[in-house]
Amino acid sequence: MSRILKAYQARFRALLQGVGARRLEQGVEWLVAKAQRVSLREGIPLANALTQVYERLSARPGFQGVRSAPAAIRFFCDAGLGGLARWLRAAGYDALWEAGIDDDELLRQGVKHSAVILTTDSMLMERRVLRDGIIPALWMPPTLTIAEQLPLVFREFGLAVRDSRCMSCGGELRRVAKEALRERIPPRTYRWLDRFFVCNRCDKVFWHGTHWQRIRSELERLGR
Numbered sequence: 228m229s230r231i232l233k234a235y236q237a238r239f240r241a242l243l244q245g246v247g248a249r250r251l252e253q254g255v256e257w258l259v260a261k262a263q264r265v266s267l268r269e270g271i272p273l274a275n276a277l278t279q280v281y282e283r284l285s286a287r288p289g290f291q292g293v294r295s296a297p298a299a300i301r302f303f304c305d306a307g308l309g310g311l312a313r314w315l316r317a318a319g320y321d322a323l324w325e326a327g328i329d330d331d332e333l334l335r336q337g338v339k340h341s342a343v344i345l346t347t348d349s350m351l352m353e354r355r356v357l358r359d360g361i362i363p364a365l366w367m368p369p370t371l372t373i374a375e376q377l378p379l380v381f382r383e384f385g386l387a388v389r390d391s392r393c394m395s396c397g398g399e400l401r402r403v404a405k406e407a408l409r410e411r412i413p414p415r416t417y418r419w420l421d422r423f424f425v426c427n428r429c430d431k432v433f434w435h436g437t438h439w440q441r442i443r444s445e446l447e448r449l450g451r
Contacts, residue, residue: 230349232259234366235277237352242281246289258284278368285382300384303342305333310373311345312397315380317442318449319389321397330354337362345380378449388446398428408432 239255248254258280266276284290302322304312306329315322323340325332330351337344344357344364351357357364365383367376380386392399405412405423411432412423424433433439 231274231277231368234349234352234368235259235262235281237358238281238366239284242285242290272370274368274370278370282379282382300386301340301342302345302380303333303337303340305344305346305348305351307347307369308345308367308376311367311376311380313394314373314377314442316392316394316397318377318381318386318446319391320386321392323397334362337364343384374445381449388449391443393426393429393431393433395431396426396429398426400424400426400433403432 236255236259239258240251243251243254259277262273262276262280265271265279266273269276271279300320302312302315302320304315304322304324306325306327309324309326312322312324322345323336323342325336328336330348333344333346333351334354334356336342344351344362345367346352346364347367347369349366352364352366356362365380367379371379390400401424403423403425405417405421408423408425409417412434416434416436420434420436422435425431426433435443
């Protein structure tokens with residue numbers, strides 16, 4: 228629990244710094260104490276209470292927009308966030324991910340690709356390069372589901388749903404005439420769909436079938 232507590236203390240501190248709070252450490256202590264009261268009152272784990280307090284604070288008008296995303300923002304998800312990476316790509320963001328990547332390599336790749344690190348490892352957030360903001364990073368509570376992780380990233384960086392990218396690698400998609408892809412498309416799909424796309428990075432072919440429609444429906448709810 229101490230690792231999660233430290234991570235939330237850092238997040239509270241960043242929020243308060245963003246709005247120019249004068250008594251920074253006192254504010255952090257007050258927010259932690261508030262979460263402890265919520266935990267006791269509602270009978271929920273302290274980690275959940277910390278998440279609740281943070282979410283409510285960050286949603287307040289004075290705290291919204293503390294962090295804003297550059298147009299070309301890129302993410303690098305740690306080994307446990309492969310599902311989040313796919314959803315970020317569907318939402319139009321370049322999200323890199325490697326199965327089994329270790330912490331040192333994750334940081335090296337984050338620097339190489341000028342990416343924001345997304346991680347559930349609170350110990351990693353204690354590394355000086357992340358703690359001091361040398362490499363931008365966001366700690367994700369490990370108790371969150373993918374459906375909860377994605378809105379958190381959107382709120383934290385002021386994101387909006389964009390044109391989707393390749394679900395496999397995050398590359399940009401370009402539309403290609405289906406006649407040019409006839410040999411790469413299943414015959415049944417070729418007959419009932421007209422819009423096809425190819426990834427500029429990995430060259431995979433994509434189309435908007437029923438699975439894709441469900442994904443876009445979820446993303447549209449996120450954008451409301």
